[in-house]
Amino acid sequence: METIKLTIDNKIVEVQKGTTINKAAKQLGIDIPVLCYMELHDLNIENKPAGCRICVVEVQGRRNLAPSCATKCEEGMVVKTHTTRVLNARRTVMEFILSDHPKDCLICPKSGTCELQAMAHRLGIREIPGQEIAAMSTYRKDTSPSIIRDLDKCILCRRCEMMCNDVQTVGALSAVNRGFMATVAPAFEQNLEYSTCTYCGQCVAVCPTGALTEVDHTPDVLRALVDPTKTVIVQTAPAVRAALGEEFGMVPGTLVTGKMVSALRTLGFDYVFDTDFAADLTIMEEGTELLDRLNRHLNGDKTARLPILTSCCPGWVNFFEHYFPDLKDVPSTAKSPQQMFGAIAKTYFADKIKVDRKNLVVVSIMPCLAKKYECQREEFSTDNNRDVDFSISTRELASFIKHANIDLNTLEDEEFDTPMGESTGAGVIFGTTGGVIEAAVRTAYELQTGKKLERVDFTELRGLEGVREATIDFNGLPVRIGIAHGLGNARKLLDDVRSGKSQFHAIEVMACPGGCIGGGGQPLHHGNSDIIKARVAAIYAEDKKKPLRKSHENPFIIKLYEEFLGKPNSEIAHHLLHTHYFDKKKKVIVKQ
Amino acid sequence: MSTIKIELRQEDVAKIKEICASFNNEPQELINVLHTCQQHFGYLPAEVQEVVSDELVVPVAKIYGVVTFYSFFTMTPKGKHPVSICMGTACYVRGAEKVLDEFKKELGLQVGETTKDGKFSLSSLRCVGACGLAPVVLVGDKTYGRVAPDDVKNILKEYEK
């Protein structure tokens, strides 16, 4: 690779051709502030509109200051990163940005994690000259089932637009209007609810300010907890335990399973359960469906459609309902673990503890914002009572714990309650890309071949490549598996399925880059993909620690089938644990 | 705001499809497609954009982003007699602002609005290049040059029938 030598702040640095000034400066330990720029290196995601102009530097021979995030190094370039001219420019531009930003940090959901706030602090801004005569660009606030848009706080970094279009190919958001009123919005500046939004929450995950935030359900949860007539139970998704610690200053990748259970109990939940249990249940149902379709297909049954697609990710379900409604009979009909949990809790478990489902409140802790929407879907309610009443994100839980003055760091580890707190390693790895299909393979292999699986770790299914494929030998039967994370990658596989080119037997799709560990409800990564990698490692470490690592070996799952469900895909299982999909593509209504 | 109900007549849908097809349903031709659609419908209502989105396979949010970027495109129907006042520099220094104020007063409209009876709409333009005639007013295709505020009433009278 060709290299280039240049001078930054009087120091010579040698970099690869194509390196930006900002990255070259980093090599020298010079930190040039950036605001709109964001990169998730290992996921090949980069946002570089060069719009905020905070990262400008002086380049000798150029008339104007250059944005260091988007200016490539050239041989012999002489750069100054913190001259008085630069400092004055940065401060003035920052004053511009702040002059068009609300000052309600006190009650802003992003306060403390807001990148704009941090930048204002870093640049030492204490007042905004001329604020008294400065008009602000204001917009209508929009609350959807999952996401709140408060565009008064938008600084037009365009990260959300990039995620929604380039990474997710959802296309719900676009830059709209021009000049001072330019912002990012759905078509016709309608509410998100009427757009093709999948609620994947990746826009929220990258928003530097409080412009895009999750709908906060912790007040509802708190009210349920204080209500003496309610029994409140909680389920926690696998990816939550691998990230929650970050909110309490722990190193990314720290597992806090036991502390989290302890915190939830302290918060007053009557039962602390695990979504991993429901993940094991999902494998039983989805795995059985896979084998059924596969065997029928092998026996020449033309009605058996392959590949089968996983269906545990609600963002992904929304995506194919909007964009591939013609393929809605292809995905597995199995509900997601969150909803399986809710369905079992409000029937089997409610019976067991003799509580009417109306008085049983099911709360889920999820790394995800689409889960909020999912639990509100009509088909997941019985007599207007939801199977899962409230879904709160990892971030909301962290703030709830802080609110309750609980120091997560000093808590003793505690165990989940039984019966719905017991899980295997297969349930745990649901939290990362490739995990669902690996869990399915562990069970399907044994069910199909009747042999004991010696090697449980399928490393060929792991990794962060956007689209991966592997063939697993089912004792002579090659099972071809495709994996995609990020909806743009999923679209590629789906296009092949639609055109009949797909050669896979099963495909796992996760809407978020990295899978649930990179979900829209997780602690903010602020553009550091090392955090995502550390969470993945934590998930696999938890799996490794588990004595049981195959879903069908979970004793409480076995018991559930014995006592209640019969066998996988039984009539009652079908009724409680399976669902159907809708065509959500907008139709042109023709006036007669 | 409620969801957009897409309701178009069969022939409108057919026309939009025909326009898109005449540009090979090429996403890069979006602006040409929108120009042609606006020529046909007089404006670009949400429904039209939805159909164009389907045909060109461009997210409708992106199309709306384009429509709201360019001042030539409009989502509100213009009046039968669209009144445009040139606000180019030459017209400005020769008193276009006063002429505009007079039109606002006479029509009871702000820039970008249409009278209730749909007769007149008011807009300001950036330089039409007829600087020799400044200040310039356009009503439909007709140009009025060297317009003084006192002329406004008479100009409008021509269209009162």
Place this chain on the structure above:
Amino acid sequence: MQLLVCGGTGCNDLQSEAILDNLRLELEANALENDIQVIKTGCFGLCKLGPIVKVMPDEIIYTKVNPDDAREIVTEHIMKGRKVERLLFTDPITKKTISKAGEMNVYKKQLRIVLRNCGVIDPENIEEAIAHDAYKALGKVLTEMSPEGAIKIIKDSGLRGRGGGGFSTGLKWEIAFKNKSDEKYVVCNADEGDPGAFMDRSVLEGDPHSVLEAMAICGYCIEAGKGLIYIRAEYPLAVARLKTAIKQAREYGLLGNNIMGTGFNFDIEIRYGAGAFVCGEETALIHSMEGLRGEPTVKPPFPAESGYRGKPTNVNNVETFACISPIILKGAEWFSSIGTQKSKGTKVFALAGKINNVGLIEVPMGTTLREVIFEIGGGIQYGKKFKAAQTGGPSGGCLTEKHLDLPLDFDNLIAAGSMMGSGGLIVMDEDDCMVSVAKYFLDFTVEESCGKCAPCRIGNKRLHELLEHITKGKGTMADLDRLRNMSLVIKDTSLCGLGQSSPNPVLSTLDNFHDEYVAHVTTKKCPAGKCRDLMEYFIISANCVGCTACARVCPVNAITGERKEPHLINPSICIKCGACMEKCKFDAIIIQ
């Protein structure tokens, strides 16, 4: 004998079409239709005197012609050889009538290279264009020159881009030539957006083949097979003539495959702008042609490396292209002998504002502002005092009395705090308030900013607000410092040329008319009497006869006084509508 009737937009709007018809009818009535040709030409540049009819070969110019005048022109001039005196031009200064074009001051100092055929040929007839040497240069290049050879001529001629920055055209072509690709594009920027500039429109309306030919030459030089003209949709006449010209050129084998039998293929398509000033910036223009929002991107990469559809693309504006053929035919030396040391050739200026000869002129680079305004332009209208001339439109600055002897060229204008821009030249007189003028231009920029980068999106808005504040009499001296700092930072940090130049009107008026700003913020007076909030209507009691006319017309009853006694205006009620002053027959009401 020929009768040339101006068909430019200005004259067209004043019924030149009807003049054309009437002339033809009159000729037919007198059985002269076979002897006398009636030709609709492009703009003569005498827009304020339009509609224009020119009789050739006598070179007699008739001004402000009515359709009804056709009979007299035919019966008197054509048939009897007598000039129609009442339609001749009267010099506003000498009061003498002038009949020949060449004797008019407005033409005396002009040198028409770009406008060589405007007002001379019928733009809708390719044969006339060919008779005036159109496509001769293309033939020469295709048969006698290599791309390198032709590029060398353009380089040696010293031609610089007429659209704004003034970059060497030959160098630009050379870079595009050197970037090898299977696909390249030639783009003509005809998105003329400067308010008050209309030379591109006039060239396209009056001599479209000059642009088509030059684009083909450029295509040969940079090895591109396709040309695109990006033109404002607001120019219907120019679009129509371009379409006709392209069609005719194809029919004559001058566009399309195997041009002139040389094996060179080149064709041209039209793309429409949709009303966005920023699309004059070449990267924004390219995005617009790709069906996107016209937002600029960071350069490099320049379009010559990665432009339309990611391919090497050369963008020049109309006026630049119109210079190409004469350079090829007459040589680099001829062209470089015209103009100044670093600015070669001629420049077209659109004269507008408070000047007698509003219209389009073309002069050698280096002509002084005094010559342009007072000789060619005929001086200030109504004998008022010259105050300033704004060049470069909203991106430029104003020139003042001290600049009157400044030779106009690229570098002198930049040194004077303005720029050439596209060549709009707006003249202002003593009645114009320079703070208001700066505010007017900022109003334009605020409206036209694309909104992508923070300094342009927010900064310009803040500049405009502060100017508004000052014109309302609420500014302070400290605000003037803030105005300057904001302006400098916006220039220094904005993403594209629009923001990098938008504060120029503020900076140059701040420099050249500092006292005027100071008057606004200290004594709260507007010396030009333009700023309504700083005016006070006042009755001179010595002149007032107490006729009560003013009191009766006052819409807010701010005027009191007994009949036949001097009246008084109550300033706290007065809304400064000026009705009283208009009504007063005794010059008793003044503005202070």
